[in-house]
Amino acid sequence: MKKIAVFMFIDAMGWEIVKNRDFLKDLLPHRYRVGMQFGYSCTAIPTILSGEKPTVHKHLSFYYYAPDKSPFKMFKYMGLGILPSSIADRWRVRHTLSKFVAKYYGFTGYFEMYAMPFNRISYFDYIEKTDLFVPGGLSPVKNLADTLEEKRIPYHISNWRLPEFQNIEALIQDVKKGEINFAFLYTAAMDGLLHRVTKDGPEITTKMNWYEDHIRRLFKELEANYDDIHLAVFSDHGMTTLTEVVDVKTPIEKLGYKFGKDYVAVYDSTMVRLWFLNDTAKKSIHEALLKVPYSHVLNDEELKRYNINFPDNMYGETILLMDPGFQIAPSDMGLKALPGMHGFAPEHEDSFAALLSSEEVNIDLKCVDDYFRLMTQKMDSL
Ligand SMILES: [Zn+2]
Structure with a gap:
């Protein structure tokens, strides 16, 4: 019997967004409200990929005080701190500089300087220097890819740098080959949309319908190539409207x-x-x-x-x-x-994440780190 477990991550698709929707109810009838890890996606993703808490994997926010080992010391000498803010604050300027810094230091993780002032950035180090999704990405903590390699399970993990449509297509292509038994599909456009239009924007329904169509397409391919399918769609947190x-x-x-x-x-x-x-x-x-x-x-x-x-x-x-x-x-x-933001108290209703599953989950999904235990449980049943 050919088995596969597919876990699809939709960034910021919180419980408040899915709880009253019929979104894939026929395919994913088991629906759970899951506690958020305090922080942002940059805290939640390492938590989900390792099953460990921030005090263990060390990711909470991007910047932390480390003046001695700051990779941004060069900015001090380059005199960027005295650039007029009209130039220094432009997104394009910062994005290009971020790319340059990442390349210079060989960072493979998600690296963006955001709006950190150039005359202050040299006091800080940046946590996400490596690609968290590949083997060794959270070293010395074991991540999802390490676990799959250890268990010798053929897998597909999305390339987070690609647009979500391409990630869905890449997985469909691998499903067609029928060689994988585990997949982690990464999609992140929902987060950006929610930041712009909030959870009440009509665009959210359009986007949910878009995901629904593509997940159905993926499911068809899964059915054509596998006998036993477990599918779960889940998020890391929700989105709170600006007050x-x-x-x-x-x-x-x-x-x-x-x-x-x-x-x-x-x-x-x-x-x-x-x-x-x-x-x-x-x-x-x-x-x-x-x-x-x-x-x-x-x-x-x-x-x-x-x-x-x-x-x-x-x-x-x-x-x-x-x-x-x-x-x-x-x-x-x-x-x-922004019209919507996350990173508030996990106890607030808009903070909760969601997991929707094709079968009943028999572990207590208290917080998003429990997804990791669910994923390893599935690996062991393949
Ligand atoms: Zn976000």
Whole structure:
């Protein structure tokens, strides 16, 4: 009997988006609400691909304080920090520079500098330097590809650099050959669309219909080439609609402390992560953080519960998290807020991920790291 297990990842297709839709209900009748890993896709994907938490695989956000080993030190010497922001902030300029840096250092992972100011970037290192999807990509932690190789299961894992249509086609071609027994199909366009039009945009229904048509096409090929098929479609998180924009940078900078001498901060879209270089700055910045509306500083219990209690404070000594819907702008991720954003508290209804399966799942899908256990369970039944 020819068996195959196919896991299709749709970035940001949260539980709130699928729960009231008939999306593939006949093929995927078993539907589960799954807890999000605190963070962004850059936290969730390594979590899904390893079954480990951020404190183990070390991925939480892109930038972390590491002035000694920063690959961006060259920017200091290139004088990019003094470029007028009208040029330095252009997406195309940053994208081209990102490509140049990635090539120079041989980065194979997803690398984008976003809106990180050039006069600050040299304080930071970047976590996603390697391709997380290939063998050794999360080394020393074992990832999905390592596990498949170890178990000697012929597999197909998408190339995340390609547009999703090409990824679907590439899998269909491999299914036609009938040589694989496991597939991980990666699609990410839904995330970008949700950022632009929110979960309530009419474009979401059109996009869901598009996925439905292609998944049916894929399923037909699976049926033509295999006797036993397990198909699951799943996501890493949902999308929360923008309520209000909060400027967190100005009140911190108004205090007059020197960046890199008194403190260091990364402004993500939904959180600020800070490191303090002296106690005076720490005390007064903490006081200022208490006054930032619609936010709170994560306490030890939360850091532990979210599995982001890094012993070396790799991602910040202090993390300020915005309330769901309240985005930080300008941030180091973008100068303007987006209509939709993720990365808020996992407990909020819009944060939950979803897994839709052709058969009943017999493990407890508490959080997205459980997908990995489900995938290995399937591997063992092939
Ligand atoms: Zn996103």
